[in-house]
Amino acid sequence: MSIIGIGQLPVREHWERSLQVMGAEAVVRALEDAHLERPEALYVGNMLSGQISGQENLGALIADHAGLRGIEALKIEAACASGAAALRIGYGAVAGGLHDVVVACGVEKMTDALVEETTTALVSAADAIYEGEHGLSFVALNALLMQRYMYEYGYPREAFAGFSVNAHRNAVHNPNAMFRRAISAETFARAKMVAAPVSLLDSSAIADGAAAVVLAPTEFAHQHGLCAVRISGSAVATDAVALHDREEPLVLTAARRSAERAYAQSGCGPDDIDLFELHDAFTIMAALSLEACGFAERGQGVRLAMEDAIVPGGRIPISTMGGLKARGHPVGATGLYQVVEATLQLRGEAGECQLPGCRVAMTQSIGGSGANVVTHILERMDA
């Protein structure tokens, strides 16, 4: 199966666009890119439309606004991994022969509410009864993880600077990124605390955005002479939602399982991956993902940032278009931004962000503080 079209909106505050208009624009752009007019189904990844915009039934709504009234259209939710989950469901629909051409779209509008309201809504990614009710915000959960990591392995918080510096430097060249300004390690060190030790520059920002991809069987792409990127691995794995229920909070077991399944399907391993678009919602998540997916030993993920192994040209480039940190993190859309960006890299269309010789890319989205993880492996196909 292949990705034959991609579309995205710039990540920012989209005051002038409703959820359905944003979603529809991304869908239409992806269809235009695929030179197709009417897919047979649309799967929409979204987390917060009910809580923030009082709008569910988002599949039907976006299908209609994209001019696709009548087609199958459903919404998929897996917290901050909702966009990647929509791709996973689209993958299943095409693999199962339910449809030939489908669109997976991720859309999120987080800025149509007070910041406190959005912060409260985001806690619904955690365990509402055992975490949310006790006042833990999503930043606080990540602060607990980061503090424990620093304590257990003996790092200062400045050790995480490289993740943020790399993301911001790469975003400068991505016209769809929210923060297109490079930062230095000194700026990182001086950044305001949000929930110690998580600072503003460890955290991705609340934002609006939408991204979409068109999927079809690879033969379909060949028959129609379309530029195709093959999906060679697609997997989802879960863990306990509440941090205190995990066997080992500093090991992202679901990320490990999800990556292992995707590796097994594609026949790849960590050494074959040229690009890893990971879920750097917080710098600690980047470190833990790198460990879970086999790029570093336990407690060594942050060293990849310290040693510049994650920058373009390094051993395992990440966040090459800015990542969640600097491109922005409209939660339910993020998984598809990652896939759109990886597709651009594999097609050789990433402009000044382009990695030379990029042939195999991995994307990974994390819903909650590690509870629901979706991994995809994408490969360039040569004629």
Add this chain to the structure above:
Amino acid sequence: MSIIGIGQLPVREHWERSLQVMGAEAVVRALEDAHLERPEALYVGNMLSGQISGQENLGALIADHAGLRGIEALKIEAACASGAAALRIGYGAVAGGLHDVVVACGVEKMTDALVEETTTALVSAADAIYEGEHGLSFVALNALLMQRYMYEYGYPREAFAGFSVNAHRNAVHNPNAMFRRAISAETFARAKMVAAPVSLLDSSAIADGAAAVVLAPTEFAHQHGLCAVRISGSAVATDAVALHDREEPLVLTAARRSAERAYAQSGCGPDDIDLFELHDAFTIMAALSLEACGFAERGQGVRLAMEDAIVPGGRIPISTMGGLKARGHPVGATGLYQVVEATLQLRGEAGECQLPGCRVAMTQSIGGSGANVVTHILERMDA
């Protein structure tokens, strides 16, 4: 593909159970019924968990509570058709060879909020900007449809009594139904108005509930000697979300399209259906569904109720275990209650609700006032 296990909780106010506990109970019961312990994936249909319970990431949460930590688990939303949509996604996952055994579960908890809050949350099934913002509740939308139907075709509101009388009479024998008390046409005529002409006895009630089914390839069922009900048709179709955007508000185009696709897949037509579990959230929806699915001409759906064609033993029995009206309508769970009940009928295990000689059943769930419609056709398999 086949349904090899079913589980349900009684529909009522479940004060003592959280969302995750309810969902997990239904999943565990369905797995016990299938004599299996661990499926490979779980798809959870739910509409309101974010708005009412401040809880998303429901797939991972319910998987963990059901003892299935680690498996693929996602939430699917299509307003009041969310449960049926989860079955649809499970169907795709098994058809695509992604997994052999999966569970589709529907769960909803609507009573953990003030009635006004739940009423507001339900409007998110409609168009929030063009309907919700103008104060239209979901009952009001159905009242507009019912009024127009009565005006255009010349029926009094008493013509709808048969839908409610049949549903309540059938629910008497269903231990999982919310309202197990028969009513008369006179009671219907005297019922309190909610939004004229929709009365209390035209409307399904707010409730909590969870239901689940286990899916596997039919060969798997045969190999393991399991009692299997075959899914011979599965389809989703959409329409405009807002009533005023529809070409013809009194025609449920999405229901018609969805049924046509399911008929074509299964090789059945309306005449082959022994049982139709339809979406009688309001009596007007029952009438319009019967018309859309080919059981009555336009404007004649209500006549099937007037002529007792919808009762057990009639031409097209509906709501045989109480329907949404009397079993209760925990929105995101309803689609799977319908499928569980149809499976009981096809297995010959429906107790005093049993229809003799039931071989082919159709279930249909409607998300919004007709915007997103999921149809399944189920068939009894003889050894």
